[in-house]
Structure formats: structure tokens, C-alpha cells
Amino acid sequence: MQWLDIDKNIVWHPYSCLSSSDEPIFVKSTKGTNLYLEDGSVLIDGMSSWWSAIHGYNHxxxxxxxxxxxxxxxxxxxxxxxxxxxxxxxxxxxxxxxxxxxxxxxxxxxxxxxxxxxxxxxxxxxxxxxxxxxxxxxxxxxxxxxxxxxxxxxxxxxxxxxxxxxxxxxxxxxxxxxxxxxxxxxxxxxxxxxxxxxxxxxxxxxxxxxxxxxxxxxxxxxxxxxxxxxxxxxxxxxxxxxxxxxxxxxxxxxxxxxxxxxxxxxxxxxxxxxxxxxxxxxxxxxxxxxxxxxxxxxxxxxxxxxxxxxxxxxxxxxxxxSSPWQKRVKDIEDIFTKELSNALKLTLVKTVRNIGAIGVIELKSDKYSKQIQNYCKNHGVWIRPFGKLIYAIVAYTIKKKDLVKIVQTMIGAIWHIENKGDI
Ligand SMILES: Cc1ncc(COP(=O)(O)O)c(C=O)c1O
Structure with a gap:
């Protein structure tokens, strides 16, 4: 049996059931703010493992x-x-x-x-x-x-x-x-x-x-x-x-x-x-x-x-x-502020908000979260939205270009749904 079949049949995941149709991403290793998948692809991590990996992985x-x-x-x-x-x-x-x-x-x-x-x-x-x-x-x-x-x-x-x-x-x-x-x-x-x-x-x-x-x-x-x-x-x-x-x-x-x-x-x-x-x-x-x-x-x-x-x-x-973490978090905050403002042009978006290393897009509807997550995955970014909330919480060591890519990909996913229909 393949690994993912075994996973599907016997392994519980957070807020999930066995034999779920939601296939998890299959991570082989991590480094910095990247997740390396078994299929050879790489995702930039927009979740920092649920707010925990503040220095990036494998420090x-x-x-x-x-x-x-x-x-x-x-x-x-x-x-x-x-x-x-x-x-x-x-x-x-x-x-x-x-x-x-x-x-x-x-x-x-x-x-x-x-x-x-x-x-x-x-x-x-x-x-x-x-x-x-x-x-x-x-x-x-x-x-x-x-x-x-x-x-x-x-x-x-x-x-x-x-x-x-x-x-x-x-x-x-x-x-x-x-x-x-x-x-x-x-x-x-x-x-x-x-x-x-x-x-x-x-x-x-x-x-x-x-x-x-x-x-x-x-x-x-x-x-x-x-x-x-x-x-x-x-x-x-x-x-x-x-x-x-x-x-x-x-x-x-x-x-x-x-x-x-x-x-x-x-x-x-x-x-x-x-x-x-x-x-x-x-x-x-x-x-x-x-x-x-x-x-x-x-x-x-x-x-x-x-x-x-x-x-x-x-x-x-x-x-x-011992790190310049205040400056790093402030730089992240500034990038979020600038990049998230572009989401306000979209009709599906209700509002955006951010502070420190946390950036959030709130949609008017909760029905797109799975599609948005899939779009991001297919475009090299890992996020796990809940309901109307499409958000990223990042490691303080993230590179500017990677953070910009996370936000632009989140916005790209919403734009795509709005303009092209289903992803
Ligand atoms: C504010 C807050 N309290 C408690 C918890 C529970 O922590 P844990 O998942 O480590 O049990 C969480 C987890 O997300 C949290 O965000």
C-alpha cells in the first residue's frame, strides 16, 4: 500500500476523520521557511507550523x-x-x-x-x-x-x-x-x-x-x-x-x-x-x-x-x-500592510488586518477556503485558511521576497476565483 493510502486509513489528523477526501501535503523535510515535499516540489511556509517556528526550520x-x-x-x-x-x-x-x-x-x-x-x-x-x-x-x-x-x-x-x-x-x-x-x-x-x-x-x-x-x-x-x-x-x-x-x-x-x-x-x-x-x-x-x-x-x-x-x-x-527581532517583525508588518492593501480591490474581500508577523484577509464568504488553499499549494505557498479567514503567520527570519510571494499568492487565489470562477 502507498504511504498516503495508509495515512488515509489509519492516521488521524487535526479536525479530520479517517478516509477523508482531503489529502494532506506529504512533507519530506524542512529548511529555513521552506517545506520540501515527497513529490519534489517546494512550498514557502505561511503558517510557521501554527505560530511556532519563529526562527524558521532546522536552526x-x-x-x-x-x-x-x-x-x-x-x-x-x-x-x-x-x-x-x-x-x-x-x-x-x-x-x-x-x-x-x-x-x-x-x-x-x-x-x-x-x-x-x-x-x-x-x-x-x-x-x-x-x-x-x-x-x-x-x-x-x-x-x-x-x-x-x-x-x-x-x-x-x-x-x-x-x-x-x-x-x-x-x-x-x-x-x-x-x-x-x-x-x-x-x-x-x-x-x-x-x-x-x-x-x-x-x-x-x-x-x-x-x-x-x-x-x-x-x-x-x-x-x-x-x-x-x-x-x-x-x-x-x-x-x-x-x-x-x-x-x-x-x-x-x-x-x-x-x-x-x-x-x-x-x-x-x-x-x-x-x-x-x-x-x-x-x-x-x-x-x-x-x-x-x-x-x-x-x-x-x-x-x-x-x-x-x-x-x-x-x-x-x-x-x-539576541536577535534584532523587533526590527524583523516590524519589517514583516510593513510588508503585510503594503501587500494586503491590494486585496481591498477585490469584491470577495470584506477587509484586511495585520499586526506584527500576522496578516489576515477576511472574505465575505467562507465557501472558498479549500479552493484558495489548493491554489496557493499549486503556486508554491502553504497556508491553512479557516472559514472566511485567509491568513499567514510567518517566521521572523522569512525573506522579503518570500513574504511578498505568500501575500500575492493569497490575493492571486482570490482574484482567480473572482475573475475566472473555479480553480
Ligand atoms: C490562544 C491559544 N490558546 C491555547 C491554544 C492551545 O494550544 P495547543 O494547541 O498547544 O494545545 C492555542 C492553539 O492554537 C491558542 O491559539
Whole structure:
């Protein structure tokens, strides 16, 4: 049997079923910002492996750090044991986030679960047990995380009965400079009504990612911070997608000059090499856990603080902070701004938006995403649109000509549908 037949029959892919008619692209290797396929073709990567490969693929110094660690100690349990890599990575994370303590876990969704457990334990003696999240939010695919995702535009209709009932506030309005007063008023009213039962609030700072690629005014975060302080709510910032420079700041909450009580990060933390994420807390929250009934945070995954992932994360962060990443991300932003504006001439396009290394075309209809993806693939570009959103999130090391090609190919695909019909 051919490889792709076996894949089709026995291998699950994200958000897919077995025997799907959607054939995946068959990647043989990666280098820089290119994907090399088994059939000999090459695609420029417009996805950076779902926001993670910020330095491009196969960076020599990350690979070297991983090899060295592999020979020394690929893994050791973390219960009752520690190692230099965990200590060094945690210290680096504390330095760059301004948070005070670090829980190293397996994936973004798990870090959200750990954040929820931490907030619940912190609020336990006050009997505060629900969370406020925002429409268009996305926080992961595990049950706690799913319960915080946009209730309409997510998996609530499938798993609804099994999901914890949280409260959803209207999303902040679109636009980095938009007037936020109405949505903050509504948010305040929701909190005033329910604060006695609310443990915390969770939000993706400045860009709501997978739930809508929505860029909003950072002032919204400042107001949310103030309301959480007023009503004794734990504020969780989910920077799994936005963190490590994607919006032009190391963490998007820096745009608002505020800090959360709990922070979740992942994806780019390990530069697309290994799976690892992290939940960070302030000293106040950590102390609250120590003083809680259990006295300890009840979470401890088998692969917690995996030394190999730590080695890769340390090297990736060192690389990032020693590179001119702000300039690189700004250059990417400028190219997106210039190139995306050409999409506005097309009738199928509703709007475009971009910030940092993120560029988005929103269509009026969601029915073209597969065609657009195929067109891009056939023209040397890898993207994975969802619904109406045709977007790219790129490595900071991408060459200007490759980024221009990504955007022009996305626009070319839409132009083609508009002017020539089916692709
Ligand atoms: C904001 C946000 N939170 C959580 C997650 C879940 O992370 P993971 O896919 O690593 O479980 C994602 C993934 O896209 C995300 O964008």
C-alpha cells in the first residue's frame, strides 16, 4: 500500500476523520521557511507550523542544543527531582515575562487547564467557581479550555453537555485604535452581576487568534485589569499564540502596560521543535495555592519540564533576545500592510488586518477556503485558511521576497476565483 493510502486509513489528523477526501501535503523535510515535499516540489511556509517556528526550520544552534541534550539526558521525571535546564528555562521566562513562578507542562491546552485549576484553587475558600471568557476566544481543545472557547463558533454544539458552563462577554471591537467604551461597559455589568461566583477572567491579549484573527485595542486589557482588581478576580492572559514577539512586543500585554495574575504561553516557546508550554503566576497567586486547603497545586504530568524541550526552549529564547527581532517583525508588518492593501480591490474581500508577523484577509464568504488553499499549494505557498479567514503567520527570519510571494499568492487565489470562477 502507498504511504498516503495508509495515512488515509489509519492516521488521524487535526479536525479530520479517517478516509477523508482531503489529502494532506506529504512533507519530506524542512529548511529555513521552506517545506520540501515527497513529490519534489517546494512550498514557502505561511503558517510557521501554527505560530511556532519563529526562527524558521532546522536552526543550526537549536538543533545543536537538542543533540547535546539528547546525548546527556532526554528525559527525567520531575516529581522530587530537578535539573539545570528546568531552572535555567524558568529563570529566563521569569525575566522576559515579569511573572514570578513557572509551571512547565506539555501543550498550550494543558497550560490553560493548569491555569484554571490554579485560579480555582486560589479562589476555593470564596466559593468562586466559574470563568468569564470572550466571544471569538480560543483557548484549546481539552475540556476546560474548550469550555472557554467562543460558544457559537466552536465545539460547544458537539460536546456541550459535558462542558462547564462559563460566562461569555462580547468580544472587544475590531481595530487597534477602536473605541472600547461600550464593550467595557457591558463587561463591567456582567462582572457586577456575577462577581460573587466568578473565579477569573481569561483573554488572549491584543489578538484573538484561532477564534477569528481579531486585532483589538490594548486599552481594553487595561480596563479589564482594573475591573478584575476591583472585584477580586484572577486575570489570565493566554499568550500561547501571541507570545514571543508575534505582535511586535515580546508579549502582547506589553502594549497595554499591564500584567496578568496568571499567564499561559506555548507554541513559539520551543520554536516548533518540541511540545512544551508553561503557566506562570505572580507571587500572590503562588502564595494563595500554598495557603489553600490542599496546600499544593494538584497537577503533575509525566513529561513535566522535559529536559530536551527545556534545552530547545532555552536556546530559542536566547536566540530571540539576541536577535534584532523587533526590527524583523516590524519589517514583516510593513510588508503585510503594503501587500494586503491590494486585496481591498477585490469584491470577495470584506477587509484586511495585520499586526506584527500576522496578516489576515477576511472574505465575505467562507465557501472558498479549500479552493484558495489548493491554489496557493499549486503556486508554491502553504497556508491553512479557516472559514472566511485567509491568513499567514510567518517566521521572523522569512525573506522579503518570500513574504511578498505568500501575500500575492493569497490575493492571486482570490482574484482567480473572482475573475475566472473555479480553480
Ligand atoms: C490562544 C491559544 N490558546 C491555547 C491554544 C492551545 O494550544 P495547543 O494547541 O498547544 O494545545 C492555542 C492553539 O492554537 C491558542 O491559539
Amino acid at each position: 543550526p544552534s537549536i538543533t545543536k542544543a537538542a543533540k547535546k541534550q539528547l546525548e546527556n539526558m532526554p528525559h527525567i521525571m520531575f516529581g522530587g527531582i530537578t535539573h539545570k535546564n528546568a531552572i535555567k528555562l524558568s529563570s529566563l521566562l521569569v525575566d522576559i515575562t515579569g511573572m514570578d513562578s513557572v509551571f512547565l507542562c506539555d501543550s498550550g491546552s494543558v497550560s490553560v487547564e493548569v491555569a484554571l485549576k490554579t485560579a480555582l484553587q486560589y479562589q476555593q475558600n470564596k466559593n468562586k467557581k466559574t470563568f468569564v471568557s470572550f466571544e471569538y476566544g480560543y483557548h484549546g481543545d481539552t475540556f476546560g479550555a474548550m469550555s472557554l472557547c467562543d460558544p457559537t463558533n466552536s465545539m460547544h454544539s458537539i460536546y456541550g453537555e459535558f462542558l462547564t458552563k462559563n460566562i461569555f462577554a462580547p468580544a472587544p471591537p475590531l481595530g487597534f485604535d477602536s473605541d472600547i467604551s461600550d464593550s467595557i461597559d457591558i463587561f463591567r455589568k456582567i462582572i457586577q452581576k456575577h462577581y460573587q461566583t466568578i473565579a477569573g477572567v481569561i483573554i488572549e491579549p491584543v489578538v484573538q487568534g484561532a477564534g477569528g484573527m481579531r486585532i483589538y485595542n490594548p486599552k481594553f486589557l487595561k480596563e479589564v485589569r482594573q475591573i478584575c482588581d476591583e472585584f477580586d478576580l484572577v486575570l489570565i492572559f493566554d499568550e500561547i499564540a501571541t507570545g514571543f514577539g508575534h505582535t511586535g512586543k515580546m508579549f502582547a500585554y506589553e502594549w497595554a502596560d499591564v500584567k496578568p495574575d496568571i499567564l499561559t504561553i506555548g507554541k513559539a516557546m520551543t520554536a516548533g521543535y518540541m511540545t512544551m508550554a508553561s503557566m506562570l503566576t505572580t507571587t500572590k497567586i503562588a502564595k494563595g495555592i500554598k495557603d489553600s486547603q490542599a496546600g499544593v497545586l494538584m497537577h503533575g504530568p509525566t513529561f513535566m519540564a522535559n529536559p530536551l524541550s527545556c534545552a530547545v526552549a532555552i536556546k530559542s529564547i536566547e536566540l530571540l533576545i
